[in-house]
Amino acid sequence: MTTDEATTGITPTRIEEEGRKPTESALGAEGVTVTDRQTKAEARQLMEAVVERTNLLNAYQRVMGNKGAAGVDGLPVEELKPWLQQYWPSVRAALLDGSYMPSPIRKVEIPKPNGGVRTL
Numbered sequence: 001m002t003t004d005e006a007t008t009g010i011t012p013t014r015i016e017e018e019g020r021k022p023t024e025s026a027l028g029a030e031g032v033t034v035t036d037r038q039t040k041a042e043a044r045q046l047m048e049a050v051v052e053r054t055n056l057l058n059a060y061q062r063v064m065g066n067k068g069a070a071g072v073d074g075l076p077v078e079e080l081k082p083w084l085q086q087y088w089p090s091v092r093a094a095l096l097d098g099s100y101m102p103s104p105i106r107k108v109e110i111p112k113p114n115g116g117v118r119t120l
Contacts, residue, residue, distance in 0.1 A: 051092050072105050
């Protein structure tokens with residue numbers, strides 16, 4: 001591990017170590033941001049699709065059907081519907097105008113059966 005890797009937490013992939021330019025798929029999800037590939041109009045169009053009523057109803061039904069656990073905010077899924085009824089318009093507006101700032105989350109390491117750990 002180099003000094004840069006230690007300070008940034010980013011280690012080179014095998015492709016980078018071989019001196020080749022990595023493809024987007026080799027970089028993983030964190031390697032390419034929306035702004036790298038999309039215009040603001042395209043990003044807004046994507047966010048509008050995300051917050052579309054049908055999409056959200058499908059997501060809500062899946063969470064309820066899976067008896068999902070409370071999120072990092074501690075809100076139980078049973079209380080989600082009334083919360084959304086009250087706050088959804090302002091959350092939707094913040095998502096669409098880009099002012100929504102999610103709270104930071106805490107990393108949790110989960111033990112794996114083979115003795116390693118997985119960061120969640």
